[in-house]
Amino acid sequence: MSSLPEWIDERIDRNLDNTLTQAHVVETMLDADRPFFSIRQLQARIKPDVSTATVRNRLNELQAIDIVATETYPESITLYYINHPEAEWPLSPTGKRQLASDSPLDRLSTRGFLTMRDTAGIRTLALAGLQLTLLLLALGAVLTIAGLDIGSTTSDVVFWGTAFDLLAISLGILVIERLVRWLRQRVGSSDLIPGM
Incomplete structure (x- = not known):
């Protein structure tokens, strides 16, 4: 897994007693090719297997410290994404730079x-x-x-x-x-x- 960006690393809780840590959730999101996740999509990527409630608890904690943000859609679908301070949703800073770069x-x-x-x-x-x-x-x-x-x-x-x-x-x-x-x-x- 990749190392966490400094703005995330200084905010997360290093509680290693949890089955699923905040760092593991963020690393899983950052290493994926997609910008946003439902709880079930994120749960499917996380190893070892943990319950949906555990994933939801870590996401709520990360949302409280402004690392993760959400968008809610009809039919009660909530998508979670990394709340990058340098870019607007759902683009990461890298994605924003790629869109701004010249065409081939x-x-x-x-x-x-x-x-x-x-x-x-x-x-x-x-x-x-x-x-x-x-x-x-x-x-x-x-x-x-x-x-x-x-x-x-x-x-x-x-x-x-x-x-x-x-x-x-x-x-x-x-x-x-x-x-x-x-x-x-x-x-x-x-x-x-x-x-x-």
């Missing part, structure tokens, strides 16, 4: 693209290309069905052609990225395939 496309550099190092940015770029392909195909289909042309060109043909070109480019980028990733895993990093 914002971080994608020319070098990261050419060396296929920034896989998240490359995949995001390819997926954006696939979505734009769908838009161009839809526009081409609407213009073809309606029999409309924009300007002096046969615009439906232009949209169809551009969509298929973009589809080929996007799929090519995805295939190359996967191939480079596979080669890196298979043969390791080399001068031809710079490491990640």
Whole structure:
């Protein structure tokens, strides 16, 4: 289990006579991939097995010292979460920083693209290309069905052609990225395939 943050460590009761300690409840909540829990969800994660009443008692104690907070929903469902002082519910400070960070496309550099190092940015770029392909195909289909042309060109043909070109480019980028990733895993990093 992870060590407790200082703001929690200085508040919790170190009573080791309890079957379930406040520290164990908080550590279980912090180590989980989810931001909030019902009593039964938390009870299922805690080892050794303890009663629902014991889990509820520890959560009430933690709520009294402002480490845990609750949200109550219809049908008497109460969810418990760590009441991080630096972030609003239900985000932890780490979650808040991740949401505020740049998107993969914002971080994608020319070098990261050419060396296929920034896989998240490359995949995001390819997926954006696939979505734009769908838009161009839809526009081409609407213009073809309606029999409309924009300007002096046969615009439906232009949209169809551009969509298929973009589809080929996007799929090519995805295939190359996967191939480079596979080669890196298979043969390791080399001068031809710079490491990640």
